[in-house]
Structure formats: C-alpha cells, structure tokens
Amino acid sequence: MSARTPYVIKGETGDWELVMGLEVHAQVSSNAKLFSGAATAFGADPNCNVSLVDAAMPGMLPVINKFCVEQAIRTGLGLKAQINTYSRFDRKNYFYPDLPQGYQISQFAHPIVGEGEIDVDVEPAHGGDAYSFPCRIERLHLEQDAGKSIHDMDPNSTYVDLNRSGVALMEIVSMPDVRSPAEAAAYVKKLRAIVIALGTCDGDMEKGNLRADVNVSVCRPGQYEKFRETGDFNHLGTRCELKNMNSFRFIQQAIEYEARRQIEILEDGGKIDQETRLFDPVKVETRSMRSKEDAHDYRYFPDPDLLPLEVEQAWIEEIRASLPELPDEKRARFEADYSLSRYDAGVLSADAEKADFFEEVAKGRDPKLAANWVTQELFGYLNKQDIDLADSPVSAASLGGLIELIANDTISGKIAKDVFARMIEGEGEAAEIVEKHGLKQVTDTGAIEAVVDEIIAANPEQVAQVKEKPKTMGWFVGQVMKASGGKANPKAVNDILKAKLGL
Incomplete structure (x- = not known):
C-alpha cells in the first residue's frame, strides 16, 4: 500500500480539493419493524406490511424492538465504536405525504453508538497505487424509515406506499475524512462488507437496503488541514447533500459532477447554497431537490412515548463475544497464514462469500497460486460477464483441481488458461x-x-545473436513451445536452452 496523496481538481483560478462526510442508511436485518410487529419483507403489495402504529392511527403507541437494538450494538462493535449504555429517541419534525406521523422517530442528542474508526482500502479509479486511510465514525443511531411516494402511476396524482414506514434503519455518520470519489465508494464498500459480515444488514443496494447521502464541499489546498487542527468548519466550503445514492459507480459520478459544479460557481464569484440535491444517472448531473435543513429546523425533542434505553454492559459483552471474524481481521489472517499481499488479501476478504470461496480453493494447495487464479482469472471473467460469484460456472472445488494440475506440472500455466476456458463452457x-x-x-x-x-x-x-544479447533467448523459447504444441514444460525449456546456448 502506498501513501495517501491529495485528490486535486484543477480549476481556472487554481487548485481545489474535495472534503466529504457520508451518512449511510443501512436497513436492519429484522423480520419486524423498529416499533411494531409488522413484516419487513421486500416485494409485498403496496400497503400490506403496515400496522396501526406505522400508519400513525390515533392512540397507537410505539414499542421498541429489542432485536433491532441488538443489531445496532453489534454494528457499533464491528465499527470499533463506543457503545453508549444510555441513549434516547427523539422526534424529528418535518412534513411529507409518506410520513404519516408528521415526524420521524430518530436519535439526536444521545445515539446508541458513539465515535469509532475504520480503515478503508482504496484502489484509485483512474490508476495509481492502492492505499488505505482511516475514516472516523461520528455516530450510529437508530431511526424509523419513511414510506414511499409514487409519482409515475398517474401524471395527476401521487400515491403513497407505507410498507417501509417504520422499518428500522441504522444511520452511520462519518466525519468529513473522505477526500475523493474513489474514497467515497471505497468507504461505502467497506461499511457494506462489515454489516454483511455481522449479519446486521443484507447490504442490498438495489432494493434500497443500503444507501448513502454524500455531503460534498470544495476548498483550497491547506484548508482541510486547518479544519483538522482547529475543528472549525468555516475552513471548509458550504456543503451540498447528494441524497439516496445506491450505486458505487453513481456515487463517484455524482461527486465528480457536483465538485465541478461548485468550483465553477465559486470561480465565477458566486456562493454555494446549502441544499439537498439528487443525481440523475441518465444526464450524469445533480439537480436541486430542496434547501438543506439544519438541526434546529427539525425541532428535535425527546419522544414522550418512549423511555430512554439503558443497556447493561454485560449484554454488550455478550454481543461482543458472538461477533464473527470481520473483514479487517480476515485480511490480516490471510496475509499471515497465506503470505498474501495486503491488496490481494483485501480483495479476497472483502466479503464472506469471496473469502469462503478462496479458502476452499486454497485448502491444501499453493495459496498464492490460488489467489492469482481466483482474483485474476475467475473474478476477471465474472466481472466481464457481470455474473455473481454464487452463479460462477466453475466451483471452488473445480478450480482447486485445476490448480493442482498446475502445481504438479501436469499442465503449464498457459495450457491451464485453455483448460479454464473449456471448464467455463x-x-x-x-x-x-x-x-x-x-x-x-x-x-x-x-x-x-x-x-x-x-x-x-x-x-x-539467432544463436550468435543470443550470445551477444542473452535477453533474446525468448525467441528460442517461443520456437520450442510452438514446436511442442505449447505442451513443453516452460522451466525445462528455459533450463535446457541456457545449457545448450552457454548462457
């Protein structure tokens, strides 16, 4: 891993840098909602998974789902964050047709999880060396989701589906430590890997079960360092929130566009309005949605229908003892046990499915050879064909069998690629x-x-030439391999040629 270098954007009047904080909303893996027993299954007919509490019928009182609290604590422990033994639910007041109560039950002053930190591995989108950076977590709090407004069924009407109303969300808020589009995508990928490993969220971004709001601002070089020294946000530019991003590619595209938009406004002498914006993936641009509210605009106050949560430390320790091996721990084990590079270990430990697949392939075999074939040949093919690992035409056991043939010199690496292609077929x-x-x-x-x-x-x-320039021996290697139909052992060919040519 190389050192982290600033991501610089060239403007007409000089250089600019990006500063971002992210709010990731992860739907809690729970069969019931946060304050009711209504189902959370995806794909139900509109307004079927709705209790009287979710619909805000008069007199209906919320009852906390203990399992959702446990899932939030598990996630906090996975983020190496402080678990607060005292937390409280608040009412966040705003008015939308899909918010039947007229407020959202959330946590403001006293969240269930406090400060933490995760290491994020980054592979730059436009080349360059991979690196890692620490990203601070400010908090994780529990809140209920809103319903869904549907605008495309009738051009003259808006319909409301309350199936998601009351579904438990964990909002994971980062500090403004993210400095490039690639870092933003890598951060969300890392959080996704953690919650999937923990079993606290399924991470399905297509269904909206994990989505990110990205707060984007630009500043001149050196201003971010002043912010880190003083904690004064005035050193950073006015931020705009990119709402409900559910694709790693769209996250990067939206940030790149938004940064350029802000820079152009500032260089023309204008100022950035603090607002919430949506990303249009077709036009690859952001557009204004609404002005961005501050905390006082929501008129937070403690929810009078819910008592504060007081969590016993013994329960926290019981949850901690049940945690699975997390991506960072798995990566470290892969580096130590299999002698893999940090990058390869990071790719293979990014999610449990990939890690389990690799370990089955590597069992009793050369782990570096196994890592190369899994990450380069298999993953390369799957990515190109847009196929999930679960649907791979070559199983872990089958790939392991191919690697054994390479390792015992039954076939060469070149022949192995032909065999692999036939296995795929x-x-x-x-x-x-x-x-x-x-x-x-x-x-x-x-x-x-x-x-x-x-x-x-x-x-x-050619013999005379190779004695003057030994590097040209490759021509002889090629001729021998061609004459043998590619079946000659490459090492034996090289050794015999060196001896015969006196090299």
Whole structure:
C-alpha cells in the first residue's frame, strides 16, 4: 500500500480539493419493524406490511424492538465504536405525504453508538497505487424509515406506499475524512462488507437496503488541514447533500459532477447554497431537490412515548463475544497464514462469500497460486460477464483441481488458461479435459532436448545473436513451445536452452 496523496481538481483560478462526510442508511436485518410487529419483507403489495402504529392511527403507541437494538450494538462493535449504555429517541419534525406521523422517530442528542474508526482500502479509479486511510465514525443511531411516494402511476396524482414506514434503519455518520470519489465508494464498500459480515444488514443496494447521502464541499489546498487542527468548519466550503445514492459507480459520478459544479460557481464569484440535491444517472448531473435543513429546523425533542434505553454492559459483552471474524481481521489472517499481499488479501476478504470461496480453493494447495487464479482469472471473467460469484460456472472445488494440475506440472500455466476456458463452457473437470484433449505438458527432458537441438541447428544466426544479447533467448523459447504444441514444460525449456546456448 502506498501513501495517501491529495485528490486535486484543477480549476481556472487554481487548485481545489474535495472534503466529504457520508451518512449511510443501512436497513436492519429484522423480520419486524423498529416499533411494531409488522413484516419487513421486500416485494409485498403496496400497503400490506403496515400496522396501526406505522400508519400513525390515533392512540397507537410505539414499542421498541429489542432485536433491532441488538443489531445496532453489534454494528457499533464491528465499527470499533463506543457503545453508549444510555441513549434516547427523539422526534424529528418535518412534513411529507409518506410520513404519516408528521415526524420521524430518530436519535439526536444521545445515539446508541458513539465515535469509532475504520480503515478503508482504496484502489484509485483512474490508476495509481492502492492505499488505505482511516475514516472516523461520528455516530450510529437508530431511526424509523419513511414510506414511499409514487409519482409515475398517474401524471395527476401521487400515491403513497407505507410498507417501509417504520422499518428500522441504522444511520452511520462519518466525519468529513473522505477526500475523493474513489474514497467515497471505497468507504461505502467497506461499511457494506462489515454489516454483511455481522449479519446486521443484507447490504442490498438495489432494493434500497443500503444507501448513502454524500455531503460534498470544495476548498483550497491547506484548508482541510486547518479544519483538522482547529475543528472549525468555516475552513471548509458550504456543503451540498447528494441524497439516496445506491450505486458505487453513481456515487463517484455524482461527486465528480457536483465538485465541478461548485468550483465553477465559486470561480465565477458566486456562493454555494446549502441544499439537498439528487443525481440523475441518465444526464450524469445533480439537480436541486430542496434547501438543506439544519438541526434546529427539525425541532428535535425527546419522544414522550418512549423511555430512554439503558443497556447493561454485560449484554454488550455478550454481543461482543458472538461477533464473527470481520473483514479487517480476515485480511490480516490471510496475509499471515497465506503470505498474501495486503491488496490481494483485501480483495479476497472483502466479503464472506469471496473469502469462503478462496479458502476452499486454497485448502491444501499453493495459496498464492490460488489467489492469482481466483482474483485474476475467475473474478476477471465474472466481472466481464457481470455474473455473481454464487452463479460462477466453475466451483471452488473445480478450480482447486485445476490448480493442482498446475502445481504438479501436469499442465503449464498457459495450457491451464485453455483448460479454464473449456471448464467455463461446461466440458467438465480439469483432469477430464486434460485427458480428453491430450493437454498434458511434456516433461521428458530427452524429448525437449531433441526439439531444442533441432531448432538451434536450424538457426545459427539467432544463436550468435543470443550470445551477444542473452535477453533474446525468448525467441528460442517461443520456437520450442510452438514446436511442442505449447505442451513443453516452460522451466525445462528455459533450463535446457541456457545449457545448450552457454548462457
């Protein structure tokens, strides 16, 4: 991993830098809502998963779902954050058709989880070396989701679906430590990996179960450092919130557009309005949604229908003891046990499915060879074809069998790629394909020597050249491999050529 360098945007009047904080909303994996027993299953008909509490019928009182509290504590522990033994629910007042109470039950002054920190690995989108950076977590609080307004059923009407009303959300708020579009996407990916590993959120962004609000501002070089020294936000530019981002690619595109938009306004002598904006993925631009409210605009006050939460430390420790191996711990184990690079270990430990797949492939085999084939050949193919790992045409056991043939010199790495392509096409296991097509590599040194002697005798000029420039021996290697149909053992070919050519 290389050092973190500033992400600089060139403007007409000089350089600019980005500063961002993110609010990630993760739907709690729970069969019931935060304050009612209504179901949370996705895909139900409109207004079917709605209790009287969710619909804000008069006299209906909320009752806290203990399991949702447990899930929030598990997530806080996974973020290495402070778990607050005292927390409180507040009413956040605003008026939307899909918010039947006229307020959202959330947490303001006393959240369930306090400050934490995670390490984020970044692979820059436009090249450059991978690096990591620490991102501070300001808080995690529980809140209920709103319903959904539907505008496209009738051009003259808006319909409201309350199925999501009351669904439990964990809002994870970062400090403004994110400095580039690639870092923002990597941060959300890391949070997603953590909550999936913990089992506290399924991370399904297409269903809206994990989505991010990105607060974007720009400043001149050096201003962010002054903010870190003083804590004074006046050193940073006015922020705009990009709302409900549910795609890593869209997050990066929206930030890049928004940063340019703000820079152009500032360089023309204008000022940035604090507002909430939406991203249009078709036009690849952001547009104004509403002015951005501050905390006092919501008139927060303690919810009179809910007592404060007082959590016993013994329960917190019980939850801590039940935590699974998290991505950072898994990455460290992969580095130590399998001697993988931090980057490869990070890719393979990013989610439990990938990690389990790799460990099955590597079991009893060369782990570095296994890592290369999983990350480069298999993942490369799956990404290109847009196929999920769960639907891979080559299983972990089958890929492991191919690696064994490489390791015991039955086939070369080059032949292995041909075998792999045939496995993808469904021809069977690696050993079957090798046997069927006669793809075993030639390891008989006598047979290889005969081919080498023949090629050397037929090419005296090339022999003279390679003695002057040893690096040109690759030509002979290619000729021998061609003559053997690509089946000669590459190491044996190189060793015999060096001996015969006196290199």
